[in-house]
Structure formats: C-alpha cells, structure tokens
Amino acid sequence: MTNIRGRFNKPADKLAAQYTASLPFDKRLYKQDIAGSIAHARMLAKQGIISAEDARKIVDGLKAIKKEIEQGKFQFKLETEDIHMAIESRLVEVVGEAGRKLHTARSRNDQVALDTRLYTKEAIEDTINGLRELQRALLDVAEANIKVIMPGYTHLQVAQPVLFAHHLLAYFEMLERDIARFNDCLARTDVMPLGSGALAGVTYDIDREFLAKELGFSKVSQNSLDAVADRDFVIEYIAAAAIGMMHISRLAGEIVMWSTAEFGFIEIDDAFATGSSIMPQKKNPDVAELARGKTGRVYGHLTALLTVMKGLPLAYNSDMQEDKEALFDTVDTLLATLGVFAGMIRTLKVKPENMLRAAGRGYILATDLADYLVTQGEAFRTAHEIVGRLVGYAAGKDKTLVELDIKEYQRFSKLFKADVKKITLESATAARNVTGGTAPAQVKRALARARRRV
Amino acid sequence: MTNIRGRFNKPADKLAAQYTASLPFDKRLYKQDIAGSIAHARMLAKQGIISAEDARKIVDGLKAIKKEIEQGKFQFKLETEDIHMAIESRLVEVVGEAGRKLHTARSRNDQVALDTRLYTKEAIEDTINGLRELQRALLDVAEANIKVIMPGYTHLQVAQPVLFAHHLLAYFEMLERDIARFNDCLARTDVMPLGSGALAGVTYDIDREFLAKELGFSKVSQNSLDAVADRDFVIEYIAAAAIGMMHISRLAGEIVMWSTAEFGFIEIDDAFATGSSIMPQKKNPDVAELARGKTGRVYGHLTALLTVMKGLPLAYNSDMQEDKEALFDTVDTLLATLGVFAGMIRTLKVKPENMLRAAGRGYILATDLADYLVTQGEAFRTAHEIVGRLVGYAAGKDKTLVELDIKEYQRFSKLFKADVKKITLESATAARNVTGGTAPAQVKRALARARRRV
C-alpha cells in the first residue's frame, strides 16, 4: 500500500508484492476485522482521542463496507496487501479524512492478533458443536443396536466379546476429551490483544477493558511484546484438531475394515459411498478413506506452524503470516469431516448376524475359561497356562472350544465341571459388570450418562 | 515369557524377541508398576478375590523387588519381554504360588495404561516445577535490570524502545501459558484405568474407586475399550512440551543473537559457554544452540506419536508400545532444558550500555513523532506519511532524527514545535502506559504480579 511506503523510493517488485500479500487468504477475516475496528473507533471516541462525529462516520463506513463485501461488490486489490489495509483504504474512500484517524493507537500487529483470536473463538464454538453432533450420531446408532454383540479385538485378533454399543461409546469418550481440549484452548484464546500496538503498547489513553467487553473477551493481554508475538492459541487449536482427526481416523479405519466383504459388519449407505470408473460392482467407503487421509493434512499443518514459530525473535515477524492458511484449512477440514461423518454414521446399516458369527471365532471365550478356573481355586497365571494348552489342543484338532467335550476339558484340569459349557458370548459380556465394562447394564448406564451430556 | 506362550509350539525367534521387547526402556516404569501392583493386590484381598495372606506376601515381595531394583541387584532378562512380566516373574520366584495370583482381574493392557498415567502425572508435576524455576530466573534478571532500555524489534528491525525487563516478561507470559496447558493435560491424565482388563472390563467384583484412591487418582475411566486404546494424554503432554520448547527456542535464538559481537547485549557466563577445538578465542553459546536444536527432537516425537496412533483399530495394538521412548525422551529433554536454562539466565551478564546504544539507532522514535503530530491534530494516517517522508529525508542525509534541527522538521509539517525534541527513549517508554505496555510503571506492576504467581 503506497501510504505505508512513505520512506521508500520505489514501488514494490511485482513478484515480491504477490509473494508478501496476504489478502488472497486473510480476506476471510473481514468480519472480525470490521468488528474490531468498530469497537476501536467507539473506544477512541469514548476516550476523546477522536471526535464522536469521526467515530460515527467510521462506524457507518465500516458497516457499509461489510455490506459491500457480503454482496460481492467489494474490490479486493492485491496492492492493498492485506484485509486490514484493504478495508482502511476503502474506508478513506468512503468517509474521507475521518477514515485516516481509525488507525490511531493501533498497529496491524495487534489488529491481526485480534482478528485471529476472534476467528479462532468462533471456530472453537463451531468445532464443539460439530463434535457434539457426531457424538449424538454415535449415540443414536449405539442405542438402536444396544443388544448387538461383536468381537472385541486387540492386535486385530479376536479377544473378548463386547457390545457394539460399547465399542461406539469408546469413540464418544474420545470426542468428549476433544471437546475438553477445545474448551481449554478457548480459555487461552479469549484474551484481548488490542492496545499492544506494534509491540510496546500505545501512547494514548485508551480503555482496553472497554474494548474487551465490546468484543466479548473475558481478559486483556498482559504483555504487549508477547501479545503480538504469540500464536500459541493457533497451534493449540491445530494440536487439538490433530488429536481429534486421529480419533476420527481410527473410526474411519474401522468403518473401512468393517465394510469389507471379509468382515461384513456394516454397510455404508449408498448416499455416502462412491463407485468406480471401471469396476461396475464397486461401492467404496470414500468418505471414511478421505477422512483418514485428511488426518495427514491436519498433522501437516501442526508441523508447519510449530516449524514457523521455532526460533523466531520477538516480537512480530512476517513468518507468522503463515499461520492463517494452516488455521483456516484445519478448521474447514475438521468441520467438514465432523459434518459428513455424523451423516454417514447415522445411516450405517449394521449387520448383527455377521458380528455375532465373527464373535464365535477365535476362541474368544478363553479368558472366561481361565477366570472360571480361578473361581474354582486355581491361581490366575496357572489357569492362563492351562487354557493356553487347551486352546493349543483344540487348534491342533481344528475344533472350537464348544466342540470339545467336557472330558477333553478335564484332561487339562480337573477343576473344569460341566457348567463350564454354560459360558457363552452373552454370559461373557454380562460378566464384565464393572464401571466402564461391557456388561449390558453398564453400557446402558453409560449411554444414559452420555445422552445427558450432549 | 514362556508362561504366556502357552498355546505356541515354538520359542520366539531371537530377532523377533529383541524387536518386540520393551524391557530395555520400560524398566523405567518399575516404580509405577510396583505401586500399581501393590494397590491391585490390596484391592483383590479387600474384595475377597485373593486371601489377605496372599496379598501380604505379594506386597512384601513387591517391596523387596523394588529394593533389588534400586540397589542394582535386579536381573533384567530380555526374555521377560517387559517390566510387568519381569516383575511378576521375579515375584513368583520370591513368594511362590501367591505371585501367580497377582494378575487376576488385570491385563497388561490396563496395567501399562496405569503405569504410563502414573509416570505422566509425576512428569507433569516436575515439568511445572521446572517452568516455575525458569520463570523465577527470568524475574530475577528482570528485577535486577529494571531500568535497562533496549531496542524493541519487529522483523528484527529496530522498532520502538522497550524495557529489557518487559522483554523478559514476555517469556514469563509464554511459560505461564505452558503451565496452564500442562495443568489441563494433568486433568485428562488423572484417570484410573485399572479394571478395564484387556479391553472389555473384568469378570471379578473389583473396587475401582478404592484403586483410584490408593493410587491418587481423582477419577476412574468410563469405557474399557477406550481406556486401553487411549494415548491422548501422552500426545497432549508432548504437544504442550513442543509449544514449550518452541518458546525456549525463541529465547535461545535471542540469546545466541544477543551474544554476537554485533549485538553485544549480553555475555553468557563462562560456566555455561564452551570453547573451540581449533579457535582459541571462541566462546560459544552452546547451551542455547542445543536447546534450540532439541526443539526439533520434541517436534519429532509429536509427529511420531500422532503417526503411530493414526488409523489404529480398537483396542490395544502393539504399535502403541512406541509411546514410551518418545514420552520419556520428551520429559528428559524438557526438564534438562528448563534446568540448564534457569542457570544460564540467572548468570547472564547484561550490558545496558550496548542495549541503549542500539536503541538509539534506526529512527526508533518515529512512531512517537507520528503520535506527536496526532496530538497536534493531525490524522494518524497523515502523520504516519509525514514522518515517513521525514525519515526518508534524514536517511538521505545520513543523519539521525536528533541531528535534524526543528526547521528541518517543520519543512514536513508546521505542527512540529520545539518540544518535539523532548521526545527521548525514556519519554517514549514512559508514554506506553497501558496495561501490558512497556512504561516502567506498568512493568513494575507486571513484575509484582508475576512474583506473586511463582
């Protein structure tokens, strides 16, 4: 912008101007920028730094500009460099001299910190709403399938039977922690930086508390150098998003796996599946795959911003301009993923019979046999060894445990009685009746508690 | 361990055994593992799952083993695979049959989750102490140099004068946020997972609240699948550490830069500097450089663990075993860095005269001139342009602003009066008298507030 190049003898090199302009992406902050400027103008007038008349002109002008932007009439010119200058420059066109007073007691450094904080606060609110919506979708499916038993896995090997609802509730818990992390991030984002000026504070008698109140902040920043040099809140948002995407990538991976012909636990609704350009039979879990892939994207933004901030001297440096695209894309990616996942989850077709059949495989009740021996007086470690040998024996005969008769059991321990055959998938799940366990009673309690939270 | 290979026909391949063994690094968790086992044994007895006599033997045995380890008498054998099996195996040697009952109602999956949470809780406490110590060192130096003025920079160009104490307090604020982040992480780490069993909960009538109380946890986990599949708290610790190291890298970079012959703002104490193998004159800011470098290490651990967890199906998978080395090394790195930095900062030799000289360069008072014009009635944007041209004029003459006479000033605006020459570094800092600003009054208040916090 020419009017901030007062001491220079040359216009900017064209490539350099393009390279340094942030307008192509920071124009997304127009709403925040205008809100901040309106509050700033009001404060300047309240403190007698500009006249009430000038403030009124500025505020009206800014409101008009907001409308221009929202109606697509605003001309974004690359030479105005960034959204702050684009708006200020237009303001001067619209309201004249008064517009030249808006930037009193302010710098782009505290202004951009303000805009980014306002944006991030809204983003956190949207994110929490998106997480809640996905939680609700999980609960809907869990409640509708409360009796469905599936194999629980460790190392992707059949381990112990669990309720499908219990499995879904594990994701509910993960999202619950995500929400808590975003809330914690919100507390650190909710700090009003205006008044920090370029780096050292401003020389005018401003009212920072007034600004905070006008703009909905609960605190003002306590060190001007830090206030303009700090992007912790952006990194923290992205770190929380990275963990959130990691959770979704786990669910996505399971959905892809459960949708295979081999597992066949679920079928994705046609509305959330895609076809193939060449294979007419294909029904692909595209949404889940893409979500899993987009996890990398958010991890990448986290790496990017941590790298950007490493080793930077105080206070503001232009490297920090890189924060915006990473932040915007993270927010967009996470919100889109949460939205489309909620829809996909809600419309999943669950196949209880396939889950049940799979739960019958792989000696899934072996732990319960060992626990049975313990109740008969065997030490657990010994019981574990006995059942290990029993399983080895059955596997050698290519038989399931159900197919063995009680005599064969007793070859491994006399403590096995006829009632050992009463251990079933149902009894095994019911037996895990501890807080957080998969017993139907516990899962129902967990569902009720979860429902209250969302 | 042979006794968990009951169903297998072969011993483990030697390379495979080495590859999968976690004992070489998870032996660090012996204290947590034993504490967890003692609480578990007591709970089992309290609930009548094992006898009081067996529990007593187990507890005594575990205490004896702890001593063995701490006295270097414990034999870590790779074939026991991990610390849990190493201790259980030794326990059976020491107390016999009773030892074979310890693993009742427990799995390595909830056990390792417990140990890691206990470790992380302690690590967070140590980390916060380390951050506080570095904060105290910063305050000591800031208080001792309360009157020192240095150039404030943006884009590493001289911008406006600030108090050196104000600059140091910016780092105080960063560390304050770090502490808050670790505290938030603590709340999510402080969850007792025992009772989740392998993945589905256990079949015994255990008392999870008792375990939580014994082990100092405030909550128990609410979903068994999640409890064994969750490493969020590890990632969150490392993410907070990454941001913390980023802050330190900024301070480190400034210390390196301030120590150059060209800046000459500080001198590192001989005790914290290193020499050269070939250049006899060298005094290198090794500690600061290494800390800056170690930032990469912690970023790397964050990338590593996010990658590890991406797309993993529920519940436990061996990939998760990778969490430990990354966590341990992050904790070690951060604690060592905080410790050595506190020492280095406290012993810094500050060179006020060089800072002051540097603050005299680069037309540092230009903003104050613009603000002066504003107080004389000029619009800020116009004032900014006028001073821009004035600076361009002075630079062309290779003069400082002080060297210009009032007539030269007035060539650019008639609003300049003789009193413009009264603007000095001191008046400029004093004028920034807003909350968070660099005015001595504000900095003193900030110091007092900070001192109360540490």
Added chain:
Amino acid sequence: MTNIRGRFNKPADKLAAQYTASLPFDKRLYKQDIAGSIAHARMLAKQGIISAEDARKIVDGLKAIKKEIEQGKFQFKLETEDIHMAIESRLVEVVGEAGRKLHTARSRNDQVALDTRLYTKEAIEDTINGLRELQRALLDVAEANIKVIMPGYTHLQVAQPVLFAHHLLAYFEMLERDIARFNDCLARTDVMPLGSGALAGVTYDIDREFLAKELGFSKVSQNSLDAVADRDFVIEYIAAAAIGMMHISRLAGEIVMWSTAEFGFIEIDDAFATGSSIMPQKKNPDVAELARGKTGRVYGHLTALLTVMKGLPLAYNSDMQEDKEALFDTVDTLLATLGVFAGMIRTLKVKPENMLRAAGRGYILATDLADYLVTQGEAFRTAHEIVGRLVGYAAGKDKTLVELDIKEYQRFSKLFKADVKKITLESATAARNVTGGTAPAQVKRALARARRRV
C-alpha cells in the same frame, strides 16, 4: 457422476459429494489429463480396439475441450467429481457415442497416476530452472564483490575471516545438491503407468511402449498394483523441496540478520522491502521472513503425505487423493520463493566496510596465531592453549590483539616474533589456500567452475 453410480439406489449426500470431490483442485491437471487421453485414444485405434474414426473424434473433441478450458468457457460441475470425469463427461456431450469408448482399457487409478506423473515431471523441470536462476543471482553478487571480506561465524560467534563470495558460494553448493536430488527424483517419476488399469492390468491388447513414447516417458511401470498404489515420486519431490526450502531458510535467516542495524552488512532494495502500518521508519525484510516461514509449510506437506500413505493396504485408496493439494502447493511455494529470491539477491546493496569492521572484532585471527606457533615448532594443542591464554589476557585488558605489543605476546610464548604482527585479515584468508578454502585464488576457481555449471 451418475454414470458411475450404476449400482446405487440413491444420489450422493450433498455433504459427501462436496467432501469427496477433487475437481476444485485437480482441475489444474486438465492439460495432463487431455494429453494422456489423446495418447490413449491413438493407441486404442492403433491396436484396433476402437476405430480410427472414433479416435479422431475423441482427439478433436479433447482438443476443443482444452480450448474451452483455456478460454474460461468450460463449466466445471462439482457433480462430475474430478477432472477426469469432467472432461470425459463433456467429451460425450461434444462427440457423442465415441466419447463413451475413451475409457476402454483404462481406469481412473492409472489415469490419475499418469496425470500426476506428467505434472511432476514438468514441475521438476521448472524447479531446476528456478534453482539455476537463484544460483546465477548468487554468482552475480559473488563476482561483483569478489574482494569483500566478512567475518565467518560458527555458533554465530566471529570465527575466522572469509570472503563474502565464499559465503555465497556455500549456498551455490547447497542448491547444486538440490538440483541433483530433483534430477534423481525425475528418474523415478519418469515411468508410464497407463495399462495398469484399476489395479491388475487390463484385458485388452494395448501397446504400453507406444503410450510411453507418445507421452515422453522413458520407462513403463512393471507392476500394476504398485503402479496405482505408488506416490513415492510425490513424496520424494516434496522431500527434496523441503531440503531446498531449508537451504533457503538459512539464507533468509542470514539476510534478515545482516539487515539489522546491528550487523548492517547489507540493505535490501526498496522494491523487496515492506513498510509498517504504524512505524514510519520501518523497512522490513518481509520476503526473507516469509520464505523462512514458508519452509514450515513445505515441511508440513511432507509430514502430511507420509502420514497419508502410512499403513495403506494395496492398491488404490481414496486417502491418496490428498496428494494433490500438497504437491501443488509445494511446487507453487518453491517456484515463487526461488523467483522472488533471485530478484532480491541480485538487488542487494552490499556494505563491505561494515563487514570489514565486524571482521576486526572478536579476536578473529586467534587461529592464525596458533598456526603461527605451530610453524615455529609448537604442537598444535599447546599452541591452542597458549593463544587461549593470550586472548583471555587481552579480553581482561579490553584490548584487541593488534593493540597488544610483541612483549605481551612473548609473555605467553617465546616463539612469538615480530612478524606475528603481519598476520592480517587479508593474509589469513589468503593462507586458506586449499580446495574449498576461502583464499581468493580458490574462490575465483570455484566461481569459474560454478559459472560453467549454470
């Protein structure tokens, strides 16, 4: 696209369609896609799989579509999902039935692999040109300043004098390795994947060598599963770009530092500097800072794609769709950075007197004194210690080595003779007369060799 949803009963969910569409970014591949399709159609006709007439229609249709796109007349419709379907769909509109034959013996999986390889090959060529241009700029400045001596640094402490041209040539070497890496990447990118079909090869009698020749590839892929599942070449491009940006970040960091008032080694041309919104005197090295910041962006893309590909089963998965935006943005970022840096470097104002003054500081000739003692018969380690004490003595007196008289020298070693005072910055650089050393003779040779290469 409706015609690949043949087996589905529902249209795609709107959010899902948006989420999975790649058209908004892969439309950049239109040129490659059309080139690939033209070659494919010609091959199909040559092999008698489609008629010559159909091929002619297809080729003409595709050329017309290319024109439409380049004239901005093409309507990109989100429901066509990706650029391949967008073009095929339009082709059918334009040429009718013949267009429905283009996708014979082809899948989107090998098609997108082809397009991405064609794009990457061009990108590598552009990148190497960009690197060469920056090398030329470095050589221009080095040659123009061949006599300028500056302090060489290790640990950012003044170490030994070097020629400024020698310093710039270090960057020349880095860029030379970058070029080599991109060339190596090119060899692995230059592989023609068409004919791999969806994953297993195609059932038609196609001529892959003909396709390779038409499209300028030197090899055809050797395994169809690998050919559609491989994105190594994209990751390798980004990894090479990450190292390249790392090099530029080092140069950028030096430019920022050299531009400080404290160093004052260079001044960035006004055309490549930016001003401040509040501080009228500021001249900021924005371009260099941004380039340093954008290093993080490219690192982030590398993290992203490595994460995306981790653990993916064969063959194609939609996660891989994430490769494109990361690749495009890396190419754009690197090319823009190289372009703007070449301009900024060429217009740098070098300040030899400031460099020389700085080289006089910090006992920079101490190594030469130690070497002097070695030539007088002292063992190097002893000589190093002697000079270490001499420097300690001088520093204690706050004197430079030049200010000491010969008697003071001799207090530390009798081997010091009067001629020790003949050691100067000039003699010290001239003495480093080994291949790769900073002696003017060596630097001139290096410059000549470099100039021949570019």
Added chain:
Amino acid sequence: MTNIRGRFNKPADKLAAQYTASLPFDKRLYKQDIAGSIAHARMLAKQGIISAEDARKIVDGLKAIKKEIEQGKFQFKLETEDIHMAIESRLVEVVGEAGRKLHTARSRNDQVALDTRLYTKEAIEDTINGLRELQRALLDVAEANIKVIMPGYTHLQVAQPVLFAHHLLAYFEMLERDIARFNDCLARTDVMPLGSGALAGVTYDIDREFLAKELGFSKVSQNSLDAVADRDFVIEYIAAAAIGMMHISRLAGEIVMWSTAEFGFIEIDDAFATGSSIMPQKKNPDVAELARGKTGRVYGHLTALLTVMKGLPLAYNSDMQEDKEALFDTVDTLLATLGVFAGMIRTLKVKPENMLRAAGRGYILATDLADYLVTQGEAFRTAHEIVGRLVGYAAGKDKTLVELDIKEYQRFSKLFKADVKKITLESATAARNVTGGTAPAQVKRALARARRRV
C-alpha cells in the same frame, strides 16, 4: 575438556556439561573417528607437517585405543565432551607430545562431518543389503505360491482377482525404488570434508585427495563453509528411510489384516508371534504392528532434523549435534525391521483356499463382464453402466453373478451370450496379459527379472 577452555575463568556448570556432552551417543563413531585420524596423521607426515616419527606414534596409539574400546577397557569420561576429544585426550596420555600434534590442520567441525559421512556410507551399504534380503524373502514366498489367486482390492473392497505373487511383487518394486534412493543418497554422502577446518579451510599445505583416497571417498568437498554446515546427507538418508518404512508399514498393515480370523489369508509363524498376559488363546502379529508403529518414529526423526536445520546461519552451530541420535536410531530401526521382516515373511503360512474363497466374493468379475460387452461391440461407458445395473439386480436378490442364469444377464443386454459364463477367476487373471499385469505369464517374467536383480 579443560584444554579447550583456555580463555575461560571457570569450569563448566555441571548441568551445562551434561547437557552439551555428546559423548554418551557419539562414542558410536569411535571407529570412524580413529580411521579418520589415522588417515589425517599419515597425510600430515606425508606433507611434512608433522614428522614421520610423530605420525607413527599417533597411528600406533590410535590403533591401541581402538583395541581398548573394543575390549571394553576404555574409560569414557563425560568431561571429554565428545568422542573426538575423548580419543585425542587418551592419545596424549598414551603417546605424549606427538598426540598434541594430531589436531593440526583440522577442526572438530570437519572431523565430525567426516565421521558422520563415514558412518552414513556404511549404514547405506547395510541398508541396501537389508532391503535386498527382504526382497529375496518376498520372492521366495511369491515363487512358492505362484498359482495362488487372491482378491485384489481397491478401497479395501474386492476389485479384481490377482495372483498373490503379483501382490508380493508390488512390494518388491517399492523396495527396488528404496534401494535406488539410498544409492542416490550415497553419491551425495561420498564426499570428503576434511581440510575445511573450522569453516574457512586450513592454512597448511595438506593433500585432500590423498585423504579421500585413504578413506575411500570418490570426491572432496568444494566449499569449506558448506562442508561443515551441511547435513543434507543425514536428512536425505532419513527421508529415504521414512519412505522405506512407509512401504513396510503398508505390508505390515496387510499382514495384520490378513492374519485376522475374518480374512484368514495367512498365519504368522509361532516364532514371530506373541501371546497375551490374560487371553490364553491370543496369537498376536506383534512384529508387524511394531514395524508399523516404528514408521512414526522414523517420520519423527525426519521432522526433527528438518526442524533443527531450519534457519540456521552458516557455518557450524551446536544445534547440528542433534543429528546423531536421530540418524543412529533411524539406521537401527530400519535395519532391525528389515531383518525381522525377512524372517517373518519367509515363515508365513499361506492359506490359498481362504484367499480363493474371498476372491469369489463381491462381484469381483464385474469388470470382465464389462470388457466382455466391449468385445461384443458395446461402448465401454455403456457396458460399465449395464453391468452396474446387473450387479445392483444381483445384490437385490442376494445372489452372486454365477448364480444368475443367462436369461437374467440378457435382461440387461442382449450382447450377453452363453460364453459369458466361462469368465472365471483364472480366465480373468490370465486376461490381464500386459507388462506389469497379473497374468501368470507376466508374473513369471517379473519374478525371473526380479530374481536376477537380487
């Protein structure tokens, strides 16, 4: 080390000494360091810089020290800081004054660059051997199962039948590219840096070509500043390793999935599987999971080193000391993974009948039906749509394509004749008879070619 602290008045702070010492990890470089010092001493004597007698003493002393280290008799003292000083210090003890001459015309900066290059060159050779060994294991299994048909997948949905050998050969190709990348890295690592001194070259008349020859390098470095500031080769090694681990993570993921009860395609040999502490039946694919997890570790090291090097000024900075642990751990991880994978792959039990059964699912021959229609004169896109509807019809009836009768086929296209029922898994694989296709003839050729390469 006291003798390089000549100018300092204080010993190092204890924490600082620990923090900066690299000895605990760089002692691994003792072999390289001694080899480099022997060559250096010989060169110094050859050039008359030290006497032949001194050189002999040095060489003998170094050989003796090597033995001490290898026999575990060497005392590593933390105060010697690094392996270079530890050895030089011991050398002086062993051979006296001559030892004090070894460091003539050398700096730790070029010395550590040399040692790291020597280490990396060996590591690359070992890595390529490890990759070749894994390739051989893949070929062994592929050859032994040359007739086995499995379902080929895209999006993890059954897509088209492929030979299991073809699938394994896809991994062969990936490893082939890995080898090429390591070879390219070798060319850039194979550069001899000695003679660069601390940063500017040395003042002695040394013979760098002689050194290169003695130490087995094909080139000498061309710029001294670059030579000591460059760690590209380390990053490039780790980047190649990251891509290699990514490939292994894909294979690992498939092994885990194929080992599930649901897929049942393979069984891991008992020697490469692990059990559970609680579930007696478990047989876990621990090795594959850990390899997948360790991918994160190597990605992390890549992030770490790219971060470390970002923005560093020339020439050497202590940040770069962080290169070693990352490099060592990457090499260790990759070599161990390759070794254990070769063993695991070779002992896999393949279950052809399960693969075949799975290949019968999911309308896997649909593409072949579309291709059939094309050979009957239908346009491919139309054929694709017809078969899409046919599949939809069959799925609605819950029938396979085989279960439909020819009349049902003809309802969708009259072009279907009786011979359409001759399309089988075998005919479908045989039909993909293009270079890189899955036809048995092609796979045999590919196997033969691969076998010649390893």
